[in-house]
Amino acid sequence: NTNPKYINSPESSFFQKRYLLYNLKSAKEAARKKNNLLICEGYMDVITLYQYGIQSIVAPLGTAFTEDQLNLAWQYSYKPTIMFDGDSAGLRASYKAAIMSLPFLTPKKFLQFVLLPNNLDPDNYLNTYSFDKLVKLLKKPIPLVKFIFKHSSNTLVLDNADDKIIFDKYLDDIVFKIKDQKVKYFYKNEFKNLFFNKLRGSNKSDNYSLSLPNPSSLIDKQILSFIAVILNHQTIREDVIRLLKNANFLDKKHHQLITYLENAKLANQTSMQIINNCKDSGYRQILNKSLENQITQLFPFASNKYNSQQAKLDIEDSVKNINTRLLNLKKINKSLDTFVSEANSLNWDELQKINQEIQSGEEKD
Structure with missing residues (x-):
């Protein structure tokens, strides 16, 4: 039951907000x-940032950003910067302004964007x-x-x-909106290059590095402790x-090492014999890293002095705890990804609606 922060007055024949900033x-x-x-x-964004010394700052007068306001901005800067709020509404308004600007671009009229993170507006950003x-x-x-x-x-x-064909057609439709031939030529090439690079990047296979993993995290050290147990406890290897x-947390290199140890004849070998007989330097x-003192200090079961059967139980x-933690983490990350993507990103239907809104506005004009 709180009152609104401020109330936007309606337009009149004397006060037409769509033409003003x-x-x-x-x-x-x-x-x-x-x-x-x-x-x-x-308004409040302007007031806050002006107090911080940013003088060349404006805002629409409580309305959606219009073509007339964009053309007015171009009278004072050939490349204005749009910085709307970092929430989904702000992103949608920014994207709509980007598409709306295309027919008006010239070699002396451009547009650029600043995106605020985490659903923040300028005042929240400054406080955070x-x-x-x-x-x-x-x-x-x-x-x-790049913004589009x-x-x-x-x-x-x-x-x-x-999907590639649909998106490529969408890019063609965007470029078609540009009237200036020079701008159209360079923007089309840039869009196609960005599209090609995205496709090329998504098709790259994961090139696994065979260098030694840096055991900076606890899970890396735990894996080394398990390998130390294989070396130090012959009866439970x-x-x-x-x-x-059967674990879900080994990376490719560690998995390959376990497979090697499985196929090697380790039954009567000491830890040093296993290491010396290994031909792969990686x-x-x-194997040497797993026997360092810091590993046995963190995980006593990795020591050769620890009871083998108790080490097996430990x-x-x-392994069970790590698998459970990773499964829960994946569920949490999936939920967060869904929340974030729905909270402050556009979807394909939104793009179509934005195009329809702009086209509808052009027909009314």
């Missing part, structure tokens, strides 16, 4: 001098981080082409020919190898 009178001199105009989402960090964001704006491509390409998986073969490094519990 809040604070332009105070901002235009600085904007012309610096050839830079920052466009925020609301600092003004210095905001300035760093402002110094690295996203060019129009990034947020449109994320709406489709692009893992099959149909086969049991531990079988446990690790495997030898891991490893069974450890």
Whole structure:
């Protein structure tokens, strides 16, 4: 039952907001001098940032950003910067402005964007981080082409020919909106290059490095402790190898090492014999690493002085716990990914709606 922060008055014949930008009178001199105009989402953003010394800053007057306001901004800067709020509504408004700008682009009229993270508006960002960090964001704006491509390409998986064709056609439709032939030529090439690089990147196979993993995390050290048990406890080697073969947390290199140990004849060999008989230098490094003092200090069962049967029980519990933790973590990450993607990203249907809204506005005009 709280009252709204402020109430937007309706347009009238005397006050037509779609043609005006809040604070332009105070901002235009600085904007012309610096050839830079920052466009925020609301009045309060302008007031807050102006108090921090950013003078060339404006905002729409409580309405959606319009073509008339964009053309007005271009009178004071050839490349204004749009920095709307970092929530889904702000991203949608930014993307709509990007598509809306295309027919009006010329070699002297461009547009760029700054994205605020984590659903933050400028005031929240300043309270969460600092003004210095905001300035760093402002110094690295996203060019129009890259902004459009990034947020449109994320709406489709692009893992099959149909989606690739649909998205390629969407890019063609976007380029078709550009009237200036020089801009159209370079933007088309840039879109196609970005598309090609994205497809090439998604098709790259994971080239696994055969270098020794750095045991910086606890799970890395735990894996080394399991390998140490294989070296130090002859009577349970086969049991531990079988446990690790069925585990879900080994990376490719560790899995290959366990397979090697499984196939090697280890029955009567000491730990040093196993290491010396190993021809693979990468495997030898891991085996030696597993016998370092820090591993046995963290995990006493890895020591050759520990009871073998108790070591087996300890490893069974450890493997079970790690598998459970990783499964739960995957579930949490999946839920978070879904939440984040739905909270502040566009989807394919949204892109179509934005195009329809812009086209509808053009027909009304």
